[in-house]
Amino acid sequence: MKRFLLFLPLIVFLLVGIFLYKGLSMDPSARESALIGQPLPEFSLPRLTNPNLLVTREDLIGEVFLLNVWGSWCPSCYDEHEEIVRMAQAGVPIVGLNYKDEPAKAFRYLSQLGNPYTQILVEEDGLRELAFNLGVYGAPETFLIDSEGIVRYHLAGVITPQLVDQVIMPEVQKWQKNR
Amino acid sequence: MEVLYLPEFGQFALILALAMACVQAFLPLIGSFTRQPLWLAYAQPAAWAQFTLLAISFVLLSLSFLFDDFSLAYTAANSNSALPWFYKLSAVWGAHEGSLLLWLLILAGWTFAVSLSRGLPAEVLARVLSVLGFVSVGMLLFVVFTSNPFDRILPRIPVDGADLNPLLQDPGLIFHPPLLYMGYVGFAVTFAFALAALWSGQLDSAWARWSRPWTTSAWAFLTVGIALGSWWAYYELGWGGWWFWDPVENASLMPWLTGTALMHSLAITEKRGVFKSWTLLLAIFTFSLSLVGFFLVRSGVLNSVHAFANDPERGFFLLILLAVTVGASLLVYALRVPNLKARVSYSLLSKDVLLLANNLILVIASIMVLLGTLYPLILDALGSGKISVGPPYFNALFVPLMLLLGVFMGLGLLTDWKQMQWQKLKKKIWLAGVITLVLGFAVLPWVYDGEWHLYVALGLTLVLWIFTTSFRDLWEASRTKKGWLGISRSRLGMFFGHIGAALIVLGVTMVSNYGEERDLRMQIDQPVEVKGYQFTLKKLIHREGPNYIADRAIVEVHNPKGRLINTLTPEKRLYTVRGMPMTQVAIEWGFLKDIYVAMGEELTADAWAMRVHYKPFVRWLWLGALIAALGGVLAITDRRYSSKKAQEQLTAINKGGV
Numbered sequence: 001m002k003r004f005l006l007f008l009p010l011i012v013f014l015l016v017g018i019f020l021y022k023g024l025s026m027d028p029s030a031r032e033s034a035l036i037g038q039p040l041p042e043f044s045l046p047r048l049t050n051p052n053l054l055v056t057r058e059d060l061i062g063e064v065f066l067l068n069v070w071g072s073w074c075p076s077c078y079d080e081h082e083e084i085v086r087m088a089q090a091g092v093p094i095v096g097l098n099y100k101d102e103p104a105k106a107f108r109y110l111s112q113l114g115n116p117y118t119q120i121l122v123e124e125d126g127l128r129e130l131a132f133n134l135g136v137y138g139a140p141e142t143f144l145i146d147s148e149g150i151v152r153y154h155l156a157g158v159i160t161p162q163l164v165d166q167v168i169m170p171e172v173q174k175w176q177k178n179r
Numbered sequence: 180m181e182v183l184y185l186p187e188f189g190q191f192a193l194i195l196a197l198a199m200a201c202v203q204a205f206l207p208l209i210g211s212f213t214r215q216p217l218w219l220a221y222a223q224p225a226a227w228a229q230f231t232l233l234a235i236s237f238v239l240l241s242l243s244f245l246f247d248d249f250s251l252a253y254t255a256a257n258s259n260s261a262l263p264w265f266y267k268l269s270a271v272w273g274a275h276e277g278s279l280l281l282w283l284l285i286l287a288g289w290t291f292a293v294s295l296s297r298g299l300p301a302e303v304l305a306r307v308l309s310v311l312g313f314v315s316v317g318m319l320l321f322v323v324f325t326s327n328p329f330d331r332i333l334p335r336i337p338v339d340g341a342d343l344n345p346l347l348q349d350p351g352l353i354f355h356p357p358l359l360y361m362g363y364v365g366f367a368v369t370f371a372f373a374l375a376a377l378w379s380g381q382l383d384s385a386w387a388r389w390s391r392p393w394t395t396s397a398w399a400f401l402t403v404g405i406a407l408g409s410w411w412a413y414y415e416l417g418w419g420g421w422w423f424w425d426p427v428e429n430a431s432l433m434p435w436l437t438g439t440a441l442m443h444s445l446a447i448t449e450k451r452g453v454f455k456s457w458t459l460l461l462a463i464f465t466f467s468l469s470l471v472g473f474f475l476v477r478s479g480v481l482n483s484v485h486a487f488a489n490d491p492e493r494g495f496f497l498l499i500l501l502a503v504t505v506g507a508s509l510l511v512y513a514l515r516v517p518n519l520k521a522r523v524s525y526s527l528l529s530k531d532v533l534l535l536a537n538n539l540i541l542v543i544a545s546i547m548v549l550l551g552t553l554y555p556l557i558l559d560a561l562g563s564g565k566i567s568v569g570p571p572y573f574n575a576l577f578v579p580l581m582l583l584l585g586v587f588m589g590l591g592l593l594t595d596w597k598q599m600q601w602q603k604l605k606k607k608i609w610l611a612g613v614i615t616l617v618l619g620f621a622v623l624p625w626v627y628d629g630e631w632h633l634y635v636a637l638g639l640t641l642v643l644w645i646f647t648t649s650f651r652d653l654w655e656a657s658r659t660k661k662g663w664l665g666i667s668r669s670r671l672g673m674f675f676g677h678i679g680a681a682l683i684v685l686g687v688t689m690v691s692n693y694g695e696e697r698d699l700r701m702q703i704d705q706p707v708e709v710k711g712y713q714f715t716l717k718k719l720i721h722r723e724g725p726n727y728i729a730d731r732a733i734v735e736v737h738n739p740k741g742r743l744i745n746t747l748t749p750e751k752r753l754y755t756v757r758g759m760p761m762t763q764v765a766i767e768w769g770f771l772k773d774i775y776v777a778m779g780e781e782l783t784a785d786a787w788a789m790r791v792h793y794k795p796f797v798r799w800l801w802l803g804a805l806i807a808a809l810g811g812v813l814a815i816t817d818r819r820y821s822s823k824k825a826q827e828q829l830t831a832i833n834k835g836g837v
Contacts (some may be wrong), residue, residue: 014506020556
């Protein structure tokens with residue numbers, strides 16, 4: 001019995017180790033968005049390329065698309081840009097939401113990295129429109145909206161190649177088939 | 180720019196260091212099994228070579244930062260040509276790869292120091308160095324294979340770097356990581372001594388004696404490191420808090436708690452020869468918790484303000500490393516320790532037992548912090564959803580435990596080793612007890628605002644209890660022939676350690692109960708009032724720094740009597756490269772209170788949302804930690820670790836004499 005007690009620290013440690021191992025494959029920042037299953041909120045925002053033209057919810061709904069919140073100020077957006085380009089090349093429509101940014105910097109960002117977006121909406125700092133109603137708290141964040149205008153998937157954080165191949169593309173295809 | 184080959188040399192040195200670490204780890208191991216003294220003797224020169232090589236590697240990486248060599252991925256991601264030179268240097272450990280190299284350099288430094296220590300038998304030294312070598316091999320493999328700071332971005336070299344995270348552009352953060360690592364890694368030395376003792380089976384009190392100064396110095400470093408981090412959070416994050424129960428803070432607190440327990444347990448084992456297996460376990464625990472903290476910070480399993488980038492591959496490697504190091508040492512412990520039996524007796528009322536009680540409280544506190552930190556992870560792994568454990572949990576459990584700890588702390592000070600008569604103890608403590616209860620519980624809690632608060636009363640009672648018993652202990656120590664001058668440095672060290680702890684309690688009690696925070700709208704020339712102090716926004720200035728632009732507010736502070744006491748200049752900065760806003764708070768500091776002003780958001784052209792804090796006694800928190808660490812330094816410099824006589828005694832013990 002006493003001998004067994006001496007192994008107790010080791011056993012406890014191994015148990016903790018198992019949880020740590022499971023923890024590795026989970027993303028702590030992935031929180032379930034309250035918006036999943038909810039319709040995309042109403043909004044009216046200018047386009048980056050043509051600020052006089054306002055885009056509303058109805059202009060976007062009709063096909064499955066990704067809504068990607070980005071800004072030139074956001075270092076992680078540079079990291080995921082390559083993946084966004086890749087998805088755009090694979091035929092996924094991606095709407096950009098330029099968030100808390102300045103147009104000049106946003107243009108420079110796009111001219112350096114390429115523009116994968118079908119269109120880009122602008123939500124200036126302090127404006128309480130789409131990003132605000134979506135509960136965006138930073139950039140990058142990405143939403144999947146189906147052809148009915150319902151939010152089906154939400155990612156707060158960087159899009160990685162694994163996420164594209166294993167989660168986002170399958171989700172896109174799933175909702176495209178569902179129409 | 181001319182291409183510099185420094186990083187290649189740096190990487191080469193890193194790989195050679197790995198080779199040397201292997202020599203240092205394996206040759207003595209083989210030598211000890213085959214009984215070949217020559218093989219054992221390789222440990223020392225290998226340790227020196229490893230230290231030299233890591234130092235070269237570190238210097239070369241630092242040079243790459245100084246010369247703005249943005250062809251290095253790590254430099255490009257964490258530095259910028261506009262950065263002042265000292266931040267370029269501290270940017271070396273501003274992110275994962277470089278801080279890992281610093282960790283390794285510090286480990287090699289500790290190893291080097293151990294290898295110079297006199298009076299250790301060659302065989303013990305070789306074993307200790309071998310264990311340290313294994314730790315180093317693991318970490319070096321991790322660096323070389325997953326986190327090489329010398330990776331180049333070729334051929335498209337960035338024109339400029341992405342800048343050091345503005346949060347880290349601060350003097351406090353230059354010193355915070357090195358001090359913290361000195362602490363974490365320092366516990367590796369005690370860990371190595373414990374494993375070497377288990378390995379050889381020579382579990383007399385000699386190993387405890389050898390480990391004590393190392394443990395105490397590691398503890399002192401960790402104490403200052405944590406205090407500095409807390410101070411940084413206080414003035415840099417702009418929230419006015421000094422402790423957030425953030426996973427990374429918890430990761431530093433856990434080894435500190437068990438390290439504190441270890442320091443005391445080593446004292447019992449050295450002086451009385453009891454609780455040997457407990458002390459060994461604590462030595463393993465303390466370093467293991469350092470490693471668990473290391474894992475939590477760098478694997479991305481937990482969300483934290485301080486966490487490094489999320490990278491499952493690195494996390495997996497680290498987990499293996501953790502499993503091997505901790506698992507193997509606990510296995511060795513379980514297999515080797517049963518031979519131990521103490522033949523020393525002690526009664527229930529004795530310093531031995533009271534120290535053990537405090538040890539248990541510290542370990543329970545540490546386990547409770549670990550549980551709280553891992554609980555979200557465990558729930559998530561069990562599929563019960565994502566939650567976060569907040570300060571209420573930690574405070575509800577931590578505060579009562581610390582109160583209990585304080586009671587035993589004072590009692591333990593005045594109790595004799597082995598056994599003590601209750602009558603005798605009563606004689607020693609009655610005065611301290613009366614002073615404490617009357618002043619601390621009944622009188623002082625009224626003083627500050629004329630009302631009696633339970634928490635203030637409990638806190639102040641504890642502070643006074645530790646103070647009075649500490650002074651009583653010092654007075655007893657002075658009753659020798661030499662008087663006050665005859666008090667040994669280690670006794671004095673203990674005194675300061677405990678006084679420091681009491682001052683921390685004082686600071687925490689006062690600031691938690693009497694502190695005030697207000698979010699206010701400040702308009703130019705319209706005074707607002709907090710706790711009787713008047714704050715007037717006089718001017719708003721726009722200015723430019725080397726790598727940021729800033730809005731600065733000029734705020735005049737008048738005390739309740741209407742006299743101008745200071746003009747504060749908080750800033751809201753925008754670091755242009757990362758586009759990151761930062762709050763630069765302004766503090767009117769004092770021993771009795773801090774007045775703290777931070778800028779929030781611009782409301783109109785002449786009005787800002789501002790946050791004002793009134794923080795009584797908050798300085799004592801960090802001063803207390805400094806004083807406690809100073810106590811540790813005093814204890815290490817005690818004559819018995821350095822004098823000739825002590826060395827001879829040690830040698831006698833080594834020969835199996837005592």
